[in-house]
Amino acid sequence: MNQDKKRPTSEEIHGQKLPYPASQEDLDPAPQTDFSHYRPAGKLKGKVAFITGGDSGIGRAVAIAFALEGASVAIFYNEHDDDAQVTTRMVEERGGRCLAIKGDVRDSGQCRDAIGRTVQELGGLNILVNNAAYQATHDKFEDVSEDEVRRTFETNILGYFWMAQAALGYLQAGDSIINTGSIVGLTGHELLIPYTATKGAIHAFTKSLALSLGERGIRVNCVVPGPVWTPNIPGTMPVEEVENFGHEVALKRPGQPEELAPAYVLLASSDGSFMTGSLVHVTGGRLGAEG
Numbered sequence: 001m002n003q004d005k006k007r008p009t010s011e012e013i014h015g016q017k018l019p020y021p022a023s024q025e026d027l028d029p030a031p032q033t034d035f036s037h038y039r040p041a042g043k044l045k046g047k048v049a050f051i052t053g054g055d056s057g058i059g060r061a062v063a064i065a066f067a068l069e070g071a072s073v074a075i076f077y078n079e080h081d082d083d084a085q086v087t088t089r090m091v092e093e094r095g096g097r098c099l100a101i102k103g104d105v106r107d108s109g110q111c112r113d114a115i116g117r118t119v120q121e122l123g124g125l126n127i128l129v130n131n132a133a134y135q136a137t138h139d140k141f142e143d144v145s146e147d148e149v150r151r152t153f154e155t156n157i158l159g160y161f162w163m164a165q166a167a168l169g170y171l172q173a174g175d176s177i178i179n180t181g182s183i184v185g186l187t188g189h190e191l192l193i194p195y196t197a198t199k200g201a202i203h204a205f206t207k208s209l210a211l212s213l214g215e216r217g218i219r220v221n222c223v224v225p226g227p228v229w230t231p232n233i234p235g236t237m238p239v240e241e242v243e244n245f246g247h248e249v250a251l252k253r254p255g256q257p258e259e260l261a262p263a264y265v266l267l268a269s270s271d272g273s274f275m276t277g278s279l280v281h282v283t284g285g286r287l288g289a290e291g
Contacts, residue, residue: 005037007256008229010247017242020136020235023080024056031229032256033061033090038068043269045070048122050115052076052105052163053132055083057230058180061257062129062264063087067096069265071127074099074118078132083231097122105132105159106151108166115166125170127268130160130202131180135195137238149194156198160205173217178267179206181224181279183286191241203279210277219276221267226283228255250285 008029018026049066053059054075060083063073073091075098077084084100091098099121103110119125134155138144164177171177184192185199203222210220227233227246234242246254263282266272 005032007032007253007259009253010244017239018231018234024060024083024231025086027229027231027234029229031057031061031231033064033258035061035064035068035094035258035261038065038258038262040065040068040070043069043265043271044127047071047126047268048074048118048124049127049129049268050074050076050118050125050163050167051129051131052159053078053180054129055080055087055100058225058228058257058260059129059131060087060090061261062131063098064090064094064096065258065261065265066127066268067091067094067098069269071268072097072099072122074101074114074122076101076103076105076114076132078102078104105163106154108162111159111162112166115163115170119170125167126172126175128163128167128171128177129180129264129268130163130177132156132159133180133195133198135192137191137241138193139191141193144194152194153198153201156195157201157205160202164209168213168218171218174270174273175217176219176221176268176272177209177213178264179220179222181206181222183224183226183281183283186224187286191238206279207277214276219267219272221272221275221278221280223260223263223267224279224281224283225260226255226281226286228257228260230257246284248286249283250287253284255282255284 055077182199206222
């Protein structure tokens with residue numbers, strides 16, 4: 001990745017509010033996922049990857065990076081057909097194959113069906129990326145509804161369970177599961193209590209599943225992002241939080257989705273063959289949290 005590429009500063013991200021779930025096509029500035037300076041090396045040639053939340057944000061960037069490295073990808077998404085079509089086009093423009101499947105990670109049957117369809121249409125499964133997430137903000141903890149708590153946990157952690165269980169019927173030694181955690185799962189966040197609780201659970205889930213699957217040669221790791229400019233930010237955060245988003249990290253700016261993707265490539269490829277149970281921080285220098 002060329003470090004000279006211009007990245008939007010916190011000051012260049014103006015306060016904005018979009019309806020949830022927000023479409024990536026409506027963000028200003030647009031999240032960076034063009035990979036114009038990325039230099040692939042065939043690290044995932046012949047592999048098949050399944051990515052939840054793959055229509056936008058980090059999921060879209062991972063799909064593109066995996067395709068550049070030679071993988072066929074399936075993206076699982078919940079609502080935005082337009083975003084999924086853009087991701088599919090971007091993958092195909094880079095010579096990859098992309099299967100877009102619409103569904104809900106909260107439904108274990110839909111998870112099994114989507115994994116089965118991927119295996120049938122793409123010829124197998126080697127990499128599962130659990131990335132789909134739901135969040136909402138509240139100034140007062142007592143305002144968090146039971147329905148919201150259930151939706152957050154069912155999406156962010158139970159969906160990871162269902163997908164991992166469905167994938168394990170096909171994964172073999174040398175294959176991998178990569179979860180998306182968050183730095184707030186380690187530091188906490190006063191506006192995102194249910195979300196932070198699920199992200200902490202994902203970190204623990206990663207370590208425990210890695211221990212469980214180690215003898216089978218299946219690696220389980222977790223990427224821990226800091227503030228990253230994705231549709232969830234203007235779609236769920238207060239306008240005042242969106243303004244100068246990412247100012248609190250050492251680099252004084254938010255990360256871009258394409259800056260996260262190389263960590264997923266590392267964990268999916270043979271370059272990460274001795275990594276399992278790891279929490280890989282890509283935070284721009286969000287310090288003060290034990291990892």
